[in-house]
Amino acid sequence: MDSVVDFSGDYIWNAVSTTVDGQGTHETQPHTDEEWHEFRRRAVLLVEAANLIAVPGRKVAHGDRTVEDKQPLDVTMIQQRLDTGHEQLVGFASALREVSLKLVDAADKRDLAAITDLGGTLDEVCESCHKVFWYPD
Numbered sequence: 001m002d003s004v005v006d007f008s009g010d011y012i013w014n015a016v017s018t019t020v021d022g023q024g025t026h027e028t029q030p031h032t033d034e035e036w037h038e039f040r041r042r043a044v045l046l047v048e049a050a051n052l053i054a055v056p057g058r059k060v061a062h063g064d065r066t067v068e069d070k071q072p073l074d075v076t077m078i079q080q081r082l083d084t085g086h087e088q089l090v091g092f093a094s095a096l097r098e099v100s101l102k103l104v105d106a107a108d109k110r111d112l113a114a115i116t117d118l119g120g121t122l123d124e125v126c127e128s129c130h131k132v133f134w135y136p137d
């Protein structure tokens, strides 16, 4: 999660964004071919991360700890949920793969409106899986 999924998601959310401050509105987006290529790479990383999450028996949390110090749930509890809910996990992983493939496509078309929409969907996909496997009841 920390090394691949969160890292790529943050890149994608930050790469196309609008911020408002005292100086006005600032639009951020990839401009050069190189920047677009980098954006595409992160979307592909999310596609492949979804495949890794779906591998049967794969430990999502590393060993007995997670990176975030304020983890909502103990790792053994997370693992228990993963072991008993594999089918549901695969469903959420598929949703992640689907939205990420659309992000790859939107990057190829340099479609900013689609990327903004898909960014919202991506956030929902992250949350829906976390609600079941990571957050306490």
Ligand code: HEC
Binding pocket: 001, 002, 005, 006, 009, 010, 053, 060, 061, 062, 065, 066, 067, 068, 069, 071, 078, 089, 092, 093, 096, 122, 123, 125, 126, 127, 129, 130, 133, 134
């Ligand atoms: C298919 C299920 C699933 C999806 C989809 C998912 N996550 Fe997670 N995530 C988990 C589980 C399970 C954990 C708890 C285990 C762990 O920490 O690795 C977790 C933990 C995390 C953590 C804490 C990592 C740590 O080591 O402390 C972060 C950050 C995170 N997810 C970000 C994201 C983001 C951002 C997305 C969407 C782009 C996302 N996740 C999508 C299942 C998922």
